[in-house]
Amino acid sequence: MNLGFSIGDLQxxxxxxxxxxxxxxxxxxxxxxEVSRLGGIVLKxxxxxxxxxxxxxxxxxxxxxxxxxVGLQNKGIDYFEKSIYPRILNYETNIIVNINGSYIxxxxxxxxxxxxxxxxRAVELNISCPNVKMGGMAFGTNLDSAREVTREVRAxxxxxxxxxxxxxxxxxxxxxxxxxxEGADSVSLINTLLGMSVNVEKMRPALSTxxxxxxxxxxxxxxxxxxxQVANAVKIxxxxxxxxxxxxxxxxxxxxxxxxxxxxxxxxxxxxxxxxILEGIENYLIKKGFSDLKEIVGYINRVS
Amino acid sequence: xxxxxxxxxxxxxxxxxxxxxxLELSGNDKIPDFKPGQFAQVRVEGSPExxxxxxxxxxxxxxERNTFKLLIQIVGKGTKTLSGLGIGDKLxxxxxxxxxxxxxxxxxxxxxxxxxxxxxxxxxxxxxxxLNGYNPDIVLGxxxxxxxxxxxxxxxxxxxxxxxxxxxxxxxxxxxxxxxFSSHQYxxxxxxxxxxMMKAVAFYxxxxxxxxxxxxxxxxxxxxxxxxxxxxxxxxxxxxxxxxGPVFNINDLKW
Numbered sequence: 001m002n003l004g005f006s007i008g009d010l011q012x013x014x015x016x017x018x019x020x021x022x023x024x025x026x027x028x029x030x031x032x033x034e035v036s037r038l039g040g041i042v043l044k045x046x047x048x049x050x051x052x053x054x055x056x057x058x059x060x061x062x063x064x065x066x067x068x069x070v071g072l073q074n075k076g077i078d079y080f081e082k083s084i085y086p087r088i089l090n091y092e093t094n095i096i097v098n099i100n101g102s103y104i105x106x107x108x109x110x111x112x113x114x115x116x117x118x119x120x121r122a123v124e125l126n127i128s129c130p131n132v133k134m135g136g137m138a139f140g141t142n143l144d145s146a147r148e149v150t151r152e153v154r155a156x157x158x159x160x161x162x163x164x165x166x167x168x169x170x171x172x173x174x175x176x177x178x179x180x181x182e183g184a185d186s187v188s189l190i191n192t193l194l195g196m197s198v199n200v201e202k203m204r205p206a207l208s209t210x211x212x213x214x215x216x217x218x219x220x221x222x223x224x225x226x227x228x229q230v231a232n233a234v235k236i237x238x239x240x241x242x243x244x245x246x247x248x249x250x251x252x253x254x255x256x257x258x259x260x261x262x263x264x265x266x267x268x269x270x271x272x273x274x275x276x277i278l279e280g281i282e283n284y285l286i287k288k289g290f291s292d293l294k295e296i297v298g299y300i301n302r303v304s
Numbered sequence: 305x306x307x308x309x310x311x312x313x314x315x316x317x318x319x320x321x322x323x324x325x326x327l328e329l330s331g332n333d334k335i336p337d338f339k340p341g342q343f344a345q346v347r348v349e350g351s352p353e354x355x356x357x358x359x360x361x362x363x364x365x366x367x368e369r370n371t372f373k374l375l376i377q378i379v380g381k382g383t384k385t386l387s388g389l390g391i392g393d394k395l396x397x398x399x400x401x402x403x404x405x406x407x408x409x410x411x412x413x414x415x416x417x418x419x420x421x422x423x424x425x426x427x428x429x430x431x432x433x434x435l436n437g438y439n440p441d442i443v444l445g446x447x448x449x450x451x452x453x454x455x456x457x458x459x460x461x462x463x464x465x466x467x468x469x470x471x472x473x474x475x476x477x478x479x480x481x482x483x484x485f486s487s488h489q490y491x492x493x494x495x496x497x498x499x500x501m502m503k504a505v506a507f508y509x510x511x512x513x514x515x516x517x518x519x520x521x522x523x524x525x526x527x528x529x530x531x532x533x534x535x536x537x538x539x540x541x542x543x544x545x546x547x548x549g550p551v552f553n554i555n556d557l558k559w
Contacts, residue, residue, distance in 0.1 A: 024530040059533035064352040
């Protein structure tokens with residue numbers, strides 16, 4: 001059984017990755033699963049300078065999902081290099097750093113630093129975080145900005161560049177095409193959908209930032225539609241995510257054209273779900289008589 | 305201590321009053337050596353509206369029978385659903401999570417201060433202290449006499465003082481108004497309850513130079529330090545209530 005996929009010459013042993021901001025730096029899940037079994041993990045969003053993130057409350061439960069407004073809390077690239085990077089070296093899987101900035105120069109400086117870290121073979125360019133005042137989603141909802149930041153980072157980053165797209169746009173396909181033109185090796189989608197919730201008892205917004213990013217099964221049909229659209233429009237591999245809770249959800253994305261998937265919010269409910277989905281995908285392929293994951297990627301687009 | 309995810313069998317569901325109930329769970333394997341202050345992330349099945357797990361304190365432990373209890377307040381749909389579970393039903397838990405109350409010094413004069421659902425982690429703490437040779441006093445605050453819970457259990461630990469807001473039992477007023485604060489001298493206070501109560505206790509302790517730890521119950525998603533949703537502002541920056549807490553020294557909190 002071949003479960004592998006690749007982004008250019010970067011091989012992944014299987015298509016199950018964990019989404020940035022839902023899996024910490026991997027070690028948070030060591031008690032629950034063998035991180036090295038995964039196809040890859042995308043680390044918590046990292047910035048040049050340390051960030052404290054937004055004020056509490058930064059989370060609200062919603063039907064079939066949750067809103068978050070964490071705001072890229074992280075200790076910055078210096079701390080990452082010194083204290084986190086050494087801890088992840090032993091994971092036998094692809095480690096991807098999710099990079100963020102307020103200005104294009106931030107993204108470029110970060111990409112240059114991470115380019116020197118041997119273990120990190122890819123970055124996920126986050127131009128879709130809805131929870132920061134500057135940068136983030138602003139880059140991912142304007143075609144010119146998306147083009148420019150991708151171009152500038154591409155110029156300094158020699159390994160695999162994945163661009164994480166925002167669903168908060170009129171036509172996500174335009175953004176996928178633009179970043180592909182600028183040399184992105186892959187696109188991942190979708191980031192969270194902008195949403196909000198009001199605490200009726202307290203008569204105030206549930207989140208300190210009023211709005212936040214919606215994730216969980218509530219967004220899955222939207223995510224799936226966007227992944228299907230993008231997969232049919234670009235040649236680079238598409239990594240699909242958005243509300244994947246079980247094997248069947250993951251297979252929907254693969255059948256619709258995603259080469260791989262990321263598990264996000266589901267890990268909060270079941271910290272072992274990523275490995276369960278990996279096993280589920282393999283069992284599905286066996287049951288359906290396939291020997292290679294590629295046979296089902298985009299399957300629905302090839303049959304009439 | 306390694307965290308686990310398990311389906312545990314419910315062997316008891318005891319209703320205490322309109323708001324509170326206690327679930328008793330039987331371990332599959334040997335239950336872990338819980339530390340006072342730790343909690344479990346409890347899965348609520350059956351509704352898309354109870355999507356996330358609920359963090360619930362470990363209330364009481366019986367190592368001989370290999371069981372432990374969760375004291376739960378019905379505050380919303382999730383806890384309401386849990387209140388309807390019966391003997392033999394399974395509950396999915398991620399546990400044990402969080403840090404713990406720190407061990408006191410040998411001659412510390414200890415007071416446990418609890419209000420409402422805050423009495424949950426303090427029973428385990430009190431029994432633990434008693435077992436280890438300490439003699440803590442306990443002061444508990446409730447709305448009225450009908451809301452008093454676990455009084456008999458606390459009596460096994462030490463002297464128990466009660467306040468009720470309407471004066472129907474014990475002293476009238478909030479827990480922080482109790483005369484025990486002026487008639488007795490303590491140098492270590494452990495506190496759990498509503499935010500306003502913990503802040504009042506913290507203020508008192510800071511003024512009187514008393515070591516004080518509080519157990520917070522911030523909203524959380526993962527419970528294992530991955531989502532960074534449950535942060536509290538501290539002198540060390542934003543820390544996760546789930547892994548850096550839920551127990552904090554009040555001098556570290558920026559309230």
